[in-house]
Amino acid sequence: MPTLPLVVNGRDFSLEVDPQTSLLTVLRDHLDLTGSKYGCGEGVCGACTVLIDGKAQRSCITRVGSVWPKTITTIEGLTSGEQLHPVQQAFLDESAMQCAYCTSGMIMSAVSLLNANHNPTERQIIDFMDGNVCRCGTYPRIVSAIQRAAKVMAGSPVAREASR
Amino acid sequence: MNEKPQAAIVLDPERYELSAEPLYHFDVDRREFFKLLGAGVLVYSALNRAVTQESGGAGHSWGDSLPKEIDTWLHMGENGRVIVYTGKVEVGQNIRTSLSQAVAEELHIAIDKIEMVMGDTQLTPFDMGTFGSRTTPTMNLQLRKVAAAARDLLVGLAAAQWQADRTRLVAADGRVGDPQTKRSVEYAALVKGQQLAASIPFDDPLVSATDWKIAGQSVHKVNGRDFVTGKHRYPSDLKLPDMLHGKVLRPPSFGAALLSLDTQKAEQMGVTVVHDGNFVGVAAPSTPLAERALKSLHAEWKSERQPSHDELFQYLKKNPENGNDPTGDGDRFAVGNVDQALTSTDHKLQQTYSVSYIAHVPLEPRAALAKWEGDNLTVWTGTQRPFGVRGQLAEAFRMPEERVRVLMPDTGSGYGGKHTGETAIEAARLARAAKRPVKVVWTREEEFSWAYFRPAGVIDVTSAVHRDGTLTAWDFHNYNSGSAGIRTYYEIPNQRIVFHPTKSPLRQGSYRALAATANHFARESHMDEVAHSLKMDPLEFRLKNLKNERLRAVFEAAAKRFGWEKPKSEPEQGFGMGGGYEKLGNIATFVEVHADLKTGEVKVVRVVSAFECGAIVNPDNLRNQIEGSNVQGLGGALFEAIAFDNGKILNGRMSEYRVPRFSDTPVIETVLLDRKDLSSAGAGECPMIGLAPAIANAIFDATGVRLRSLPLIPNGLKAS
Numbered sequence: 001m002p003t004l005p006l007v008v009n010g011r012d013f014s015l016e017v018d019p020q021t022s023l024l025t026v027l028r029d030h031l032d033l034t035g036s037k038y039g040c041g042e043g044v045c046g047a048c049t050v051l052i053d054g055k056a057q058r059s060c061i062t063r064v065g066s067v068w069p070k071t072i073t074t075i076e077g078l079t080s081g082e083q084l085h086p087v088q089q090a091f092l093d094e095s096a097m098q099c100a101y102c103t104s105g106m107i108m109s110a111v112s113l114l115n116a117n118h119n120p121t122e123r124q125i126i127d128f129m130d131g132n133v134c135r136c137g138t139y140p141r142i143v144s145a146i147q148r149a150a151k152v153m154a155g156s157p158v159a160r161e162a163s164r
Numbered sequence: 165m166n167e168k169p170q171a172a173i174v175l176d177p178e179r180y181e182l183s184a185e186p187l188y189h190f191d192v193d194r195r196e197f198f199k200l201l202g203a204g205v206l207v208y209s210a211l212n213r214a215v216t217q218e219s220g221g222a223g224h225s226w227g228d229s230l231p232k233e234i235d236t237w238l239h240m241g242e243n244g245r246v247i248v249y250t251g252k253v254e255v256g257q258n259i260r261t262s263l264s265q266a267v268a269e270e271l272h273i274a275i276d277k278i279e280m281v282m283g284d285t286q287l288t289p290f291d292m293g294t295f296g297s298r299t300t301p302t303m304n305l306q307l308r309k310v311a312a313a314a315r316d317l318l319v320g321l322a323a324a325q326w327q328a329d330r331t332r333l334v335a336a337d338g339r340v341g342d343p344q345t346k347r348s349v350e351y352a353a354l355v356k357g358q359q360l361a362a363s364i365p366f367d368d369p370l371v372s373a374t375d376w377k378i379a380g381q382s383v384h385k386v387n388g389r390d391f392v393t394g395k396h397r398y399p400s401d402l403k404l405p406d407m408l409h410g411k412v413l414r415p416p417s418f419g420a421a422l423l424s425l426d427t428q429k430a431e432q433m434g435v436t437v438v439h440d441g442n443f444v445g446v447a448a449p450s451t452p453l454a455e456r457a458l459k460s461l462h463a464e465w466k467s468e469r470q471p472s473h474d475e476l477f478q479y480l481k482k483n484p485e486n487g488n489d490p491t492g493d494g495d496r497f498a499v500g501n502v503d504q505a506l507t508s509t510d511h512k513l514q515q516t517y518s519v520s521y522i523a524h525v526p527l528e529p530r531a532a533l534a535k536w537e538g539d540n541l542t543v544w545t546g547t548q549r550p551f552g553v554r555g556q557l558a559e560a561f562r563m564p565e566e567r568v569r570v571l572m573p574d575t576g577s578g579y580g581g582k583h584t585g586e587t588a589i590e591a592a593r594l595a596r597a598a599k600r601p602v603k604v605v606w607t608r609e610e611e612f613s614w615a616y617f618r619p620a621g622v623i624d625v626t627s628a629v630h631r632d633g634t635l636t637a638w639d640f641h642n643y644n645s646g647s648a649g650i651r652t653y654y655e656i657p658n659q660r661i662v663f664h665p666t667k668s669p670l671r672q673g674s675y676r677a678l679a680a681t682a683n684h685f686a687r688e689s690h691m692d693e694v695a696h697s698l699k700m701d702p703l704e705f706r707l708k709n710l711k712n713e714r715l716r717a718v719f720e721a722a723a724k725r726f727g728w729e730k731p732k733s734e735p736e737q738g739f740g741m742g743g744g745y746e747k748l749g750n751i752a753t754f755v756e757v758h759a760d761l762k763t764g765e766v767k768v769v770r771v772v773s774a775f776e777c778g779a780i781v782n783p784d785n786l787r788n789q790i791e792g793s794n795v796q797g798l799g800g801a802l803f804e805a806i807a808f809d810n811g812k813i814l815n816g817r818m819s820e821y822r823v824p825r826f827s828d829t830p831v832i833e834t835v836l837l838d839r840k841d842l843s844s845a846g847a848g849e850c851p852m853i854g855l856a857p858a859i860a861n862a863i864f865d866a867t868g869v870r871l872r873s874l875p876l877i878p879n880g881l882k883a884s
């Protein structure tokens with residue numbers, strides 16, 4: 001088995017793993033980073049979403065051997081110390097979750113969107129997020145959370161409580 | 165224990181779910197008890213009335229006279245931390261939060277001092293399961309009583325300490341205070357060094373909903389931070405040292421019998437292979453190796469010819485099965501003389517409605533981690549019925565339930581789809597053979613094919629109505645889908661309502677709202693059809709035949725918010741409504757669609773739901789449940805259907821089975837009617853039931869096309 005380099009959440013790893021293995025399996029089973037979830041195994045539900053060089057990718061259909069030297073960020077790498085990323089905080093503030101199994105994938109997709117577009121319209125949010133499934137149906141709250149996070153990241157004031 | 169508090173606690177056994185099977189058997193060894201929970205204050209319920217009554221008085225020392233069989237509901241330790249035990253489980257309905265609110269309210273303590281232990285068959289009282297919107301009407305009330313008992317105990321402790329009249333003492337903000345002397349003491353200080361137990365009083369006064377301070381508020385998910393950081397471990401995330409990953413060989417079609425099996429290649433891979441009857445599985449140190457081993461198995465199967473979805477509805481009507489539906493309002497209801505009323509009417513309408521099988525698609529598939537220690541089995545699994553799964557495991561392995569422990573970490577949803585313990589049994593079987601812990605997580609394809617579906621059904625409705633819009637007869641026959649919500653809430657003198665159980669080509673079971681979705685779809689669509697045939701306004705027609713005040717209130721509230729009277733702004737616009745009563749809640753749903761016959765496109769533009777479920781425990785979470793019900797309900801209403809042929813699921817992947825997404829989601833407005841004078845009811849199911857008929861009625865309003873089968877437009881709208 002070849003040794004593969006991998007950069008995850010700012011840490012360098014060297015793994016003995018078949019390069020054909022899915023990135024999701026490596027994250028969950030080898031590195032015990034279980035915040036990224038299995039949902040469909042074919043890249044259509046978004047539960048496994050991670051950032052690769054800052055862009056949202058489905059880790060369940062990404063071969064681990066194809067990633068290096070690009071860097072990976074998972075939900076576990078989003079916080080700095082105790083400080084939540086504004087998107088994480090916005091999901092809490094808007095109660096944008098029920099069972100929350102989709103939440104880490106939603107947050108990673110939203111971060112990717114806001115990295116590329118600091119002030120997305122509602123239509124742009126919906127288009128970008130359409131590959132992420134929330135089976136509990138919290139979509140309207142997730143849209144609100146992303147709008148809230150965009151404002152926070154731009155330094156605009158936001159009401160503490162949801163406006164609903 | 166020198167002093168005993170003088171709290172006036174009635175020592176009645178609590179009566180929650182007395183019809184259920186016995187509680188766990190706790191052989192009281194005093195030292196074990198202390199070791200398990202530590203010093204402090206304990207609230208329990210007991211089955212053994214005699215022993216409880218003997219103890220008399222109020223709280224008593226644990227060692228003295230604790231009954232043999234008890235359920236521990238609440239423990240407050242010397243640090244003032246409160247642990248609450250409930251057999252209910254968290255699958256996204258946010259009861260970990262709403263139940264914490266209930267305890268905080270009655271105990272007068274900050275919500276962050278409370279920890280809920282949920283769905284652990286060893287630690288929590290027996291519970292039948294988390295389904296049927298029962299948590300709020302039963303467990304919320306139960307835990308309020310539990311917390312009230314603990315509060316009384318604490319007040320009694322303070323009274324004894326101060327030699328004060330307990331009736332003038334006040335519990336608030338985690339302290340007991342004496343307004344006369346201005347003394348006050350923290351709960352933690354009162355509990356220090358105590359070993360007190362009290363049983364749950366049956367009729368302790370509870371805080372009235374009008375005085376709620378913590379209940380009734382929009383409290384965020386109590387452990388929300390663990391979810392947005394990825395820290396929470398769902399069942400599929402769990403790990404143990406030396407754990408193996410299990411995979412199970414599936415037959416090529418439902419009910420296929422195994423004729424022969426060659427395991428030679430797999431065994432050469434150094435994995436555990438189990439062949440036990442029709443069960444064939446492997447366990448390996450990694451998932452990829454387990455998958456390779458599974459692929460290397462060579463099996464021959466014998467399959468029987470089975471029906472396809474094309475013949476489903478004929479099949480259901482032609483294949484009756486004698487049996488009862490345990491989930492609904494009863495199999496048969498009759499009043500008046502329907503046949504006579506139908507023959508003597510000036511206006512009769514007969515129509516048939518149908519619903520397809522649909523899949524729950526919980527985003528976390530079934531998962532379980534099993535570990536044997538000698539003859540004792542522990543399984544962590546995502547299930548709505550941990551005690552039911554304990555029973556299934558005990559039966560499968562022919563062992564007493566006492567040696568099985570099932571734990572349920574907060575799980576990635578269920579929607580009624582996780583009542584069973586398939587992965588628990590599979591993981592336990594493999595773990596027994598491997599002599600190591602084994603985790604089994606189903607793939608999405610397994611979840612689609614080997615779980616169970618919401619029942620399909622056919623519903624025949626025949627009605628009679630006077631020209632003035634008064635309903636006179638209602639003949640309603642549901643084949644297979646179930647009897648939940650089958651009874652009509654409209655005032656009709658002659659009724660015959662029958663549920664006909666049939667054979668089912670696919671494995672079927674519980675689903676959020678059960679058959680209430682199908683029965684309301686048929687009823688509320690039919691009401692719309694009758695109204696149009698009389699050229700009456702559908703709202704006016706409903707209200708003319710409806711006396712139930714709570715239901716009238718939601719219809720009127722939703723109509724007002726929706727703007728039912730407003731004219732349409734374009735020909736493709738359509739308005740429709742549906743509503744009803746289910747699981748102690750009342751819903752009216754009004755829908756605006758944009759339906760274009762030329763292109764076949766239908767877009768649900770706006771949904772207004774008015775909902776009333778008694779006193780509201782958590783308004784924002786209630787809105788969240790109503791919004792979610794509408795989004796999830798959209799799938800079953802518009803496009804979700806299981807395609808199958810000859811024992812195989814044909815669309816058993818998420819790329820082939822469409823679920824609602826961001827782009828499908830309409831504007832959703834909720835109107836909450838807060839009835840503080842009524843007991844709180846659940847909200848996980850009822851808000852869903854009005855949506856499908858409202859959409860069908862709105863599509864008719866826009867296009868004149870009447871759709872009577874769910875899903876309504878799996879392939880777009882076509883002129884019929």
